Amino acid sequence: MASIPIGDNITYKPGVKMIKFPSDPKVYAISRGGTLRWVTTDQLARLLYGNDWYINDLDDVSEAFFLNYTIGEDIDQEGDYFPYYERYNTNTLTTDLGLN
Numbered sequence: 001m002a003s004i005p006i007g008d009n010i011t012y013k014p015g016v017k018m019i020k021f022p023s024d025p026k027v028y029a030i031s032r033g034g035t036l037r038w039v040t041t042d043q044l045a046r047l048l049y050g051n052d053w054y055i056n057d058l059d060d061v062s063e064a065f066f067l068n069y070t071i072g073e074d075i076d077q078e079g080d081y082f083p084y085y086e087r088y089n090t091n092t093l094t095t096d097l098g099l100n
Contacts, residue, residue: 009068012059015087018049019061027058028069029081032090035072037081044075048083 011034012019018039020027027045028036039045049057075081 009065011065011068012061013087014090015083015085018045018053018058020058021061021063021066023063029075029083029086030069031072031081031086034069036069037072038074039081040074040076044078047078048075048081 012030014030014032016030018027018029019036026038029039029048031037039048045053073080
């Protein structure tokens with residue numbers, strides 16, 4: 001294992017889960033390229049990920065990983081973000097983050 005170099009941190013796969021950081025009350029959906037998009041209302045979170053989104057589809061992530069993401073446009077209304085589209089148009093981590 002010592003001969004294998006350590007690479008950069010990876011980000012969550014787009015469209016799979018939402019994340020939040022302990023010091024920030026905002027909940028973010030992830031878009032391609034490691035882009036965070038603030039889900040501005042609970043109603044939108046339910047539309048995107050179902051009624052139990054805060055139980056099944058939300059992870060707390062350490063602030064230490066915040067720098068691995070970029071901030072994108074807010075999700076203000078239905079139609080601003082499609083988890084299914086994000087998830088299935090992200091084939092691999094390598095292509096999503098441009099690591100080729």
